[in-house]
Amino acid sequence: MPAGTFAASAWAPNVSYTQGDLVTYGGSTYKCLQSHTSLLGWEPPNAPALWSLQSPGGGGEEDTQPPSAPTNLTAPVKTDTSVSLSWTASTDNVGVSGYNIYKGSELAGTATGTSFTVTGLVPNTLYTFTVKAKDAAGNVSAASNAVTVTTNPSSGGGGGGEGKKLIVGYWHNFDNGSGFIKLRDVSTKFDVINVAFAEPVGGSTTGTIGFTPYNYTDAEFKADVAYLQSLGKKVVISIGGANGQVQLATPAARDNFVRSMTDIIEKYGFDGIDIDFEGHSLYLNPGDTDINNPTTPVIANLIAAIRTIKYHFGDQFILTMAPETFFVQVGYSYYGGNGNGVDNRAGAYLPVIHKLRDILSWLQVQHYNSGPVTALDNEYYNMGNADFHVAMADMVLQGFPVARNANNFFPALRQDQVLIGLPASVNAGNGYTSTSEVQKALDYLVTGKSFGGRYQLRNPSGYPGFKGLMTWSINWDAFNHFEFSNSHRSYLDSLQ
Template structure:
């Protein structure tokens, strides 16, 4: 498909509110054919600053199209990234983390000369007298893991442990158009035990179910074609509450047992219902204290460490647990709110370095307020544009601009939709799906919503489900491939 023209604002001089006498920069790039993202960390080695600009010059043809946690401008090869307001202050020894996304066509060395508020970043300066403390849930200083996914990926759930009106689909019969196949679901018979089981659909319920041997062979065949097969844990009926360290350890042990038994590529966390909620007084998503949150983070970090960088980790929260956090977080400062509001935010934040893909369910949702402070309802392009813009721009949690949930990298984000009208509330027709993609990746056809950028590297789409898409004559997957080519 033809690429849309991208227009950047002209470079403007921004006021510096403090001069830096020393600084260092860590610039880590992740490239693919025609595009790149760069995660940038600047450390202030001099006096505290309140308001910053980091400038550098490319030696090649890199062209920045968007950024996160920054306001970025470019003239020719010269780039200037300024603070985003909420991260303007950098203490002595403190850091600012942000990222940019762009295009390129020729190999080019990573820039090495940076200036912070006009002062060269040479790694020299007055070091902090006390090493800065780092919370356990630090934003990433390296590119997010790709998990071996294509630039634009199609993700679908496969009904593997149950049958419904969409019919049973053998894994071997899943079309190769699906890049990630989530086996639904790993569940627990006791929500607080932490022990997860994966029980394949019985013949009595699914007469065409394949044997375990054929199922395992199908997994290997999909993987040989570059597809990722994951265990999805939870679902509407699979409540999981890791209230104790014992439950956490049982979760790690049982999940790794399933992954090893079937030779899977990773896991998908699809906690719904009452699996995640915040205890009263737990108000800082960067430093959670609620056991079910802390234990889940610990379990996921343990699994990631056990299997290494190739382990695929995805999440499929509902809007109630993510975007609703813009207005409400937990039970609130005075109590009385639903303690589940925004409860996924600390998990997403803590796992940013390890999260392959976040695909929020933009369905079965009530109206949600976007960054334009207007309510958006599911079923049309507007809802997906507003909800995705929040993830790619970042937002103040519970309206507190001093407590910002930072933007995710575009390569970490996909949009979740129902495949057909039968699959769930919030079905979006293909034309509206394309409109949302046009707006988010090209900043065209946005309707009344003004996005805070354009993100060509948006990873793709997720749907519930492969089975329902097959039932609907593959409308969803056909439209995905028609759009992305």
């Protein structure tokens, strides 16, 4: 619908509104204050920076009758990660303004018509869907009939190339002594380039994120992003880093995060986002012990924000995370919400990963800058060798009881959702592992070919769908004469 043509129509998400447009919501009329594309969570009463109340109770219907329930809900088309739904329209005494689509009890999206495709689903998984109608006064109907669907088995892939083993690298949007590289000059051995970093503006708690290309004009940067994409590469914006603490402790911070990140992604044409929250960005409040139902605001708001961004950009949008081992594997031994003197950050990424696993492209835990970690065999392993990489990867490929509580289990990720993160050189961080040692670990992880180490895979035949490697960083790799990208690209290609 063209911008500027709204005459008190019902507010809806994913619509481009122009300053001065009028909408109705909850029986009231609102005027647009800033041009924007609407998102779930930005309803006029919740976004006073975007909408001004014009006539309370005067912009819509004055009765309170809800629409009739949608009928004949069916799922005519499904894939491994999506289900297309259709239904018979509801009726209302004034008019139906749209439909809410539910996956179980969770809102999966909204539609103005009588069809919707739910994306980001897990292959070979059972889902139940229902639909409810709504009118301009905010009245919501009873649920439609429920339809239960099992998605198709996985077709492989996971972002950045169907079935291909990936090399992901972080590109410095700064110069720390490793040398500055233009994006168009990044080694072609990398499949995915993570631009590091988008960082908070105005403090860690505002939720507003900013990004300014280093040593580039905006036009030059956009051109280089487009050039890499023309070569089949994916360019992702990474958020946070060691110096970029982000705490979404309030709904306002959550909404600022969604709004600012959406603007950055659309401005530069990024293919996705990478969540690289470190330090005290994530933590668990005392008593927040269930990874299925996290209650700590910085956790719950981050989950909601990422899901909103993902739904806005669609199924092809890449979502990755790069936590440290302390925030993931250490959760097998200690969990921050349990209290009793445990660091409240221990395992704090687990509920985020778990609640977003259906839309997660891959997890790339940093196997560096880590202390000793207890693995599934209840033995400690130190970084920098094949045993450590195999043991840490096996934990997310097998799943584990959080804080050893069998009733609070972190399920295994799909094989194609797992990469491991490594320093590109001895200059790049603690835990550098030689090329031969890395490939020894990969031989075991991918093919089950043991090198006779201490750690024994829970799955002796290995994980042939394992997705690949991440490195910090592209710049340190170039500084080290491309040892990482050249040697590991050849090795990974041999596994295809």
